[in-house]
Amino acid sequence: MKPTIRSPGIDRRALLSSLALLPALSAPFLPASAPAQTPAPGVLPSWNDGPAKQTILDFVRATVERSSPNYVVPEERIAVFDQDGTLWVEHPMYTQVVYCLERVPAVVAKKPELKNVEPFKTVLSGNREAIARLPLPELEKILVATLTGMTTEEFRAEARAWLDSARHPRWNRPYTELVYQPMLEALQYLRDNTYKTYIVTGGGQDFVRVYAEKVYGIPPEQVVGTAGGTKYGYGKDGKPFLMKEPKLLLNDDKAGKPEGIHLMIGRRPTAAFGNSNGDREMLEWTGAGAGARLKMLVLHDDDKREYAYGPAQGLPDSKVGTFTQALYDEAKQKGWTVISMKNDWKRIFAFDSEARSG
Amino acid sequence: MKPTIRSPGIDRRALLSSLALLPALSAPFLPASAPAQTPAPGVLPSWNDGPAKQTILDFVRATVERSSPNYVVPEERIAVFDQDGTLWVEHPMYTQVVYCLERVPAVVAKKPELKNVEPFKTVLSGNREAIARLPLPELEKILVATLTGMTTEEFRAEARAWLDSARHPRWNRPYTELVYQPMLEALQYLRDNTYKTYIVTGGGQDFVRVYAEKVYGIPPEQVVGTAGGTKYGYGKDGKPFLMKEPKLLLNDDKAGKPEGIHLMIGRRPTAAFGNSNGDREMLEWTGAGAGARLKMLVLHDDDKREYAYGPAQGLPDSKVGTFTQALYDEAKQKGWTVISMKNDWKRIFAFDSEARSG
Numbered sequence: 144m145k146p147t148i149r150s151p152g153i154d155r156r157a158l159l160s161s162l163a164l165l166p167a168l169s170a171p172f173l174p175a176s177a178p179a180q181t182p183a184p185g186v187l188p189s190w191n192d193g194p195a196k197q198t199i200l201d202f203v204r205a206t207v208e209r210s211s212p213n214y215v216v217p218e219e220r221i222a223v224f225d226q227d228g229t230l231w232v233e234h235p236m237y238t239q240v241v242y243c244l245e246r247v248p249a250v251v252a253k254k255p256e257l258k259n260v261e262p263f264k265t266v267l268s269g270n271r272e273a274i275a276r277l278p279l280p281e282l283e284k285i286l287v288a289t290l291t292g293m294t295t296e297e298f299r300a301e302a303r304a305w306l307d308s309a310r311h312p313r314w315n316r317p318y319t320e321l322v323y324q325p326m327l328e329a330l331q332y333l334r335d336n337t338y339k340t341y342i343v344t345g346g347g348q349d350f351v352r353v354y355a356e357k358v359y360g361i362p363p364e365q366v367v368g369t370a371g372g373t374k375y376g377y378g379k380d381g382k383p384f385l386m387k388e389p390k391l392l393l394n395d396d397k398a399g400k401p402e403g404i405h406l407m408i409g410r411r412p413t414a415a416f417g418n419s420n421g422d423r424e425m426l427e428w429t430g431a432g433a434g435a436r437l438k439m440l441v442l443h444d445d446d447k448r449e450y451a452y453g454p455a456q457g458l459p460d461s462k463v464g465t466f467t468q469a470l471y472d473e474a475k476q477k478g479w480t481v482i483s484m485k486n487d488w489k490r491i492f493a494f495d496s497e498a499r500s501g
Numbered sequence: 502m503k504p505t506i507r508s509p510g511i512d513r514r515a516l517l518s519s520l521a522l523l524p525a526l527s528a529p530f531l532p533a534s535a536p537a538q539t540p541a542p543g544v545l546p547s548w549n550d551g552p553a554k555q556t557i558l559d560f561v562r563a564t565v566e567r568s569s570p571n572y573v574v575p576e577e578r579i580a581v582f583d584q585d586g587t588l589w590v591e592h593p594m595y596t597q598v599v600y601c602l603e604r605v606p607a608v609v610a611k612k613p614e615l616k617n618v619e620p621f622k623t624v625l626s627g628n629r630e631a632i633a634r635l636p637l638p639e640l641e642k643i644l645v646a647t648l649t650g651m652t653t654e655e656f657r658a659e660a661r662a663w664l665d666s667a668r669h670p671r672w673n674r675p676y677t678e679l680v681y682q683p684m685l686e687a688l689q690y691l692r693d694n695t696y697k698t699y700i701v702t703g704g705g706q707d708f709v710r711v712y713a714e715k716v717y718g719i720p721p722e723q724v725v726g727t728a729g730g731t732k733y734g735y736g737k738d739g740k741p742f743l744m745k746e747p748k749l750l751l752n753d754d755k756a757g758k759p760e761g762i763h764l765m766i767g768r769r770p771t772a773a774f775g776n777s778n779g780d781r782e783m784l785e786w787t788g789a790g791a792g793a794r795l796k797m798l799v800l801h802d803d804d805k806r807e808y809a810y811g812p813a814q815g816l817p818d819s820k821v822g823t824f825t826q827a828l829y830d831e832a833k834q835k836g837w838t839v840i841s842m843k844n845d846w847k848r849i850f851a852f853d854s855e856a857r858s859g
Contacts, residue, residue, distance in 0.1 A: 298594035402731050408721070409707075
């Protein structure tokens with residue numbers, strides 16, 4: 144075999160480019176209104192009947208019924224989910240980037256010498272256009288300053304406190320409420336059928352682990368994400384700690400997703416859900432296994448209830464969660480299922496006041 | 502907090518130094534004799550009554566009984582086990598090192614230009630004393646040649662075929678039969694009490710994953726080990742593969758064990774089992790959590806039924822599985838439990854013909 148190797152594409156550009164969208168933070172504030180309607184009975188109640196819902200139902204039946212030619216033994220039932228844009232809202236900015244920017248004042252308070260040093264000075268100014276223009280190496284300094292240099296326990300406490308108080312600018316709700324109700328139901332439906340559900344995210348593994356169990360029912364050991372090294376040491380009291388180091392171990396995006404899956408899970412998934420070009424290799428890797436495989440991509444085509452971006456199918460271009468026409472074409476050619484948020488989902492969030500039929 | 506940082510100690514010396522023991526391969530061959538006796542009734546039947554067995558029983562009761570002040574919720578019940586010397590025999594050489602040496606002829610058959618190149622030439626010569634004298638950088642070339650440069654699926658097939666045919670020189674049995682029966686019972690007993698059992702090994706993660714599910718009931722996603730990077734690519738047929746790269750991501754030994762636990766599990770374990778100085782930090786990290794914690798070290802003090810080495814408690818020094826007197830003293834000082842193979846284990850292997858009382 145004379146294979147061609149695709150570079151793992153180590154760049155954090157995708158994560159950081161979302162900063163260019165900072166002015167969008169001034170989007171209109173829509174208050175939550177009436178209480179949520181009772182979901183329809185049956186499985187996947189927030190999904191409209193249609194090809195996407197049917198694909199999930201057919202896949203589960205084909206892999207769990209003992210008589211099926213595509214039966215999958217329970218221990219091989221692995222379902223992987225991208226997070227940003229697949230399980231929760233990723234616009235106008237990846238939540239973790241918001242976190243890093245909003246942590247800057249606390250970092251400067253501890254190290255006042257940074258106050259007049261770039262890029263901290265610009266971030267503190269609150270000038271969003273200037274922040275959006277910061278070059279990539281400067282932005283990386285912000286990630287390093289806010290995600291490393293503390294113990295794993297300190298980081299957990301900082302992230303937890305922020306998640307409790309931060310609000311999304313459009314819905315004025317905690318980010319952890321901006322999860323897609325249909326996807327929560329898909330997670331639960333798969334787990335009810337002995338699937339082990341994993342998050343496989345380009346976001347920070349330590350960050351997502353802070354809330355994944357509570358929000359998605361996914362325990363820390365089933366969160367695979369971009370991961371840095373830690374360093375074992377001892378405090379003055381002799382107690383050991385793990386210090387978060389500015390050393391990238393796994394860039395869990397694009398080709399890094401199947402690589403991360405191999406590192407952390409060691410099995411090829413049977414089902415994979417994504418929403419962008421960052422998920423392409425994960426779906427290819429999942430689809431290349433034998434038997435029935437579920438490969439799904441969420442298309443953000445609902446600017447009324449959420450956002451519309453692509454640029455697949457003529458949707459507006461986006462640097463956060465790019466879904467190119469080429470990916471759309473590969474999906475069609477390989478038989479992957481594209482989920483239309485507009486048509487396939489009755490409701491987007493648990494707090495949505497009304498459900499909509501397809 | 503002004504902490505001292507301990508270097509993660511990245512060296513593969515421990516793995517490789519076992520080569521120095523190569524002449525021991527000519528140890529006497531003891532045939533398997535009578536069939537195994539039926540185990541005693543009750544839990545942990547291959548453990549003699551005594552402090553080690555009692556410590557396990559007390560710990561489980563303290564953490565699973567709802568009324569206990571040290572009750573641990575099921576999702577936090579994480580038990581980690583070193584492998585070499587803790588779950589199976591590590592003398593006279595780590596099994597994976599035997600694998601790497603025995604793979605050399607196959608590697609040379611595929612690349613005949615290596616035949617007269619060191620260190621392959623020496624390994625092919627079969628001259629054990631010369632092999633034992635190979636310097637570390639030369640030995641690393643053997644690890645790289647036999648553990649990387651193939652796809653993850655090719656590696657799995659190669660390792661599986663070897664494990665099926667290779668025999669331990671002393672017992673003339675497959676390595677996978679040389680697992681400690683009392684530890685299999687401890688694994689099962691913990692799982693019966695909703696503990697999730699993990700292997701945390703200095704050995705290669707991909708290697709151990711090949712057999713861990715069958716041998717220990719531990720699935721691939723619960724094997725944490727020394728891990729290298731992979732690279733995603735496409736074959737001529739367009740099918741994706743993961744190529745094993747000579748790039749170290751995690752050196753899962755000593756301080757690398759808590760670091761690996763954080764990376765791969767993301768929770769502090771409640772129970773930890775080891776047998777050597779390579780497990781010290783893992784036991785410290787486990788023990789530093791609140792509530793009841795199980796910290797156990799297997800002491801190889803039974804040269805009749807297995808091996809005796811230490812050098813704790815005056816046992817012969819060993820480069821494979823070093824258990825220093827300093828570690829023994831730390832164990833006593835911190836209340837860790839030292840398991841005496843000689844006194845605490847009724848039988849060592851499932852195939853042992855007779856059980857022995859303590």
